[in-house]
Amino acid sequence: MTSQPDSLRVLVVDDEAPARRKLLRLLRDESTLEIVGEADNAESAIAAIEKYRPDLVFLDVQMPGADGFDVVRAISGDGDGRAADAPRFVFVTAHDHYAVKAFEVHAFDYLLKPVGEDRFREVLRRAREQHKKNGDVSEKGLRGLIDEVLRERGFSDRLLIREESRAYFVNVREVSWIESERNYLILHCGAKSHTMRGTLDSIEEMLDPKLFARINRSSIVRLDAIKEMLPWFHGEYRVILHDKTEVRWSRRYVTRRPELLRAP
């Protein structure tokens, strides 16, 4: 399986090893195809895609922690213009009504588990054809799919953090508060903190208001991280977090979430 100019470079992502072996076995029967690697979780999938730049990724949709859509979202770029040469994706799923519908609407190929050989060869043949026709994947298509899936899924459970050498996910329940600094957001998670690009307005939309509240122009706190709230002047509050951080809850934002001050 040496690299030839027209050979298809493939990555396989699934959290279950037997499921990966099954796809790899089917792929090994193919000619002019190079298996560039495999990944068993979302974070290593993102790293592998960025490192090997595969043409085609077989991507398991359901993975714990962060799933296949998180991978696509990271690759297609959260508005930070990284989607230069995104690979083609073939989604693999056991059972997922709304995802399957989204795949069909946005013309993405998918495989259902248990994976049948005929369907597999058919999907692979189509992928080769499209790959030959135009090297680029429509970024618009990916974004459309992701937007639809995100709409279905509601608020985000995890946030993608990119560092120079790697990308990883942070569970929103680990974040105690988020601070904005110019074009960056600092996620404070206990002793650790993570930096990501973005604005407070855009991240506020992604977070469940049952878990988070914006308390001033430049901070969002997780409600469970609050230890106490002390009245201050002019209808403002001093918000003390469990980690002893103190943040001001400005009056303008107090009036936005009056229900938080009401006794349950």
Place this chain on the structure above:
Amino acid sequence: MSSVSTNRDDLSFRPAFVGSPSAVDAEPVSQVQPPPLPLAKTWSIIFLIYTGIAILLTGYRYLDDLSRNRPGTLAIRSLEEITGVYTAFVLLPLVFRAADLYLFRPKRMNWVLTGFWHIVAGVTFSLAHTSLMAITREIISPLVGLGRYDYGIMFYRYPMELSNDLVGFTSIVCLYYYFRKFRLAQAQELAAAQLKTKLAEAQLENLRLQLQPHFLFNTLNTISSVMYEDVKAADQMVTQLSDLLRLTLRASRTHEIPLGDELQITRLYLDLMQKRYEEKLRVRYEIDSALSDALVPQLILQPLLENSLRHGMKASGEAIDISIDARRENGSLTLKISDTGTGFGSSDPNSVLGRGVGLVNIRDRLAQLYGGGQTFSIANRAGGGAEIALRLPYRTAQRSQLAADPAAANASDAGISAESNSSDSEPSSLPSVAPLRPLSQDQ
């Protein structure tokens, strides 16, 4: 195939109480207390009833006088009956308290002793009632212009009123006794119904879990991969998956099953999960083998494990260790499920419970089954990961069996023999099997 038949023998899954779930229900549900009555409303109603009695008795006495041609006694008869009835009303709380002490407090009813205390209480009541009547009439009569009241010689009054009072006292106590019994039975019926609903929900939840298309299709996908590598291993997985489906179809209607049976389902489930995740999932059992007869709520472990797997595994794909721990501590059984996953990420129990629907159901079921005799705790482990612990009263199947009446024991024999020679007819008796029909048709 040998493993299937051994499994079936091991499956005295429906423990002893087939057809008589009440034998199991009886113990936990008997701790149920009816909701408190609205005090003001209850006493107002009793007061109205007593007023009615006072009016009727006054009428009775006055008409008696009229028929003997002794008119003009309405005022004095009213005074007599009103004081007589309302002094009895004032004594009612003490009557109820006394009835509580000798009717409801003793664990076992001894008729001689109960009769004795009833008479003692009745005589005391009569003495108090007669004295109160004498005193109130003495005081009120001059105040309402009826002059000094003459109650006659008290030495004869007391025994005279005693006969009357004993009849009244006995009827009040009887009414009180049956009223309380009735309310208790009502509350127990309600609690038993609620418990049944919870069990049905748990069964459904469990079905959804195992026959969750995800679980089923992913397991089948694993089998379809493993069969190219190791035909024997693939064959074993097919058997395990079938056993698991069969056990789920058979889930009994009893609230509690022996821990050994519960663990059998757990092991099949985790074995299959382990084959899917290979080295990414490690399971450790620490089960005291003497505990296999201990009764645990049916289908309690699986939702907890599923919770650990689904929410505990990390995005970075690290391996997760799950351990299942069962031990006996004094009079209680402690079941603990801990994992090295992401933990709950929050100390707020409400948001923790929100992590899985199953957890809320389990908490409610435990509370209904054991009341204050259980604890259900959710915590983050110091080294990372989650820990869920249940503490239940320790009871074994054997002991409950002895407690059950002979009829129940007969029913249980019939149940076991019916089970051993039928495999297909069982599921139809279960209310929660409906969603499975399409599957069994495929087979």
